[in-house]
Amino acid sequence: MDWLFLAGAGVLGGLTGSIAGLASVATYPALLLVGLPPVTANVTNTVALVFNGVGSVWGSRPELEGQQKWIMRIAPVAVLGGAAGAALLLSTPAEGFEKVVPILLGLASAAILLPRRGNRRVRVADHQRHTAGVLLESTAIFLICIYGGYFGAAAGVLLLALLLRAGHATLAHANAGKNVILGIANGVAAIIFAFLAPVHWPAVLALGIGCLIGSRLGPIVVRHAPAAPLRAVIGVAGLALAVKLGIDAYV
Secondary structure, eight states: OHHHHHHHHHHHHHHHHHHHSOHHHHHHHHHHHTTOOHHHHHHHHHHHHHHHHHHHHHHTHHHHTTOHHHHHHHHHHHHHHHHHHHHHHHHSOSHHHHHHHHHHHHHHHHHHHSOOSTTOOOOOSOOOOOHHHHHHHHHHHHHHHHHHHHTOTTHHHHHHHHHHHHSOOOHHHHHHHHHHHHHHHHHHHHHHHHHHSOOOHHHHHHHHHHHHHHHHHHHHHHHHSOHHHHHHHHHHHHHHHHHHHHHHHHO
């Protein structure tokens, strides 16, 4: 029954993760409910979400066309961020991140909900900007990937908001880029945890299979669903999670 429960949570996490970056909202609590301690649940969740990255990228292939140069430039940033986040998790307490994440998540969710100014021509994430803008974007992505490797709940919302605002991409294209970058960061952290942390491998298998199924379907939903209502759902879900995480951290 635990195996089936985790597989179902994985399907839900894969869907929400590949659509809105909220996979851990479904998967991490499920691991706690089946009896895993918090640290084991966290590292097990990170390793299982590798399947989420695979399914998300697999389903996002049409939207990834034209983004290869940008991804190749940002990939090393994601690798370093994921490794740094894993190192932080294994060496530091969680209180600092727990208190700042609700604020960051709330701001990111609000940014997703706010309409874009004017009728600027939509670009498909070519990111041809001046050096200062590229450096700022890379720094922001690096920090998000650190959080993704550290814990990751709603890291996708933060990155999606950044790409929508900085890249001027459509929701589907920004979501595809988000899936690749967070998949890289999460994969690096998962490799580190596999060797240095108490990963529960049976739970990884059950959760991972569900994540693979759900994340494969998520980009299809983003591709065909109306963008404005979907952005509203993502933004409202992110705000709700920010409130919940804020209560957990401060109350």
